[in-house]
Amino acid sequence: MSTDPCNSTARIVVTIDHSPLAFVYGLFTPTVTVNGRAERRKWGTHTFVVPPGSCEVAISYPWFLSRECGRNSVRFDLAPGEEKKVRYCAGLVRYVPGSIAISR
DSSP states (O other), X not given: OOOOTTOOOEEEEEEEEEOGGGGGGGGSOOEEEETTEXXXXXXXXXXXXXXXXXXXXXXXXXXXXXEEEEEEEEEEEEOTTOEEEEEEEEOSSTTSOOEEEEEO
């Protein structure tokens, strides 16, 4: 998607993944928090339409004694009409933050 200054929204495409060795993670539904608004989403790719400006994306998943295992977050700016991709991968050790990265 190209940057369009006339567009008053921006998009974030979030991919939430885990190692195939951690197949049991599939039993739990991750939480994606975009600008403070938390939503439970399945493992996979999801698109969020947001206003341009400063943005924070945080991702975690519940485990037996914790609601936010593997939590990690990233901050970035979005221009009107811009799309950025965020990729999160949960680690094999549940209480260690998962890896998170931004790309265009």
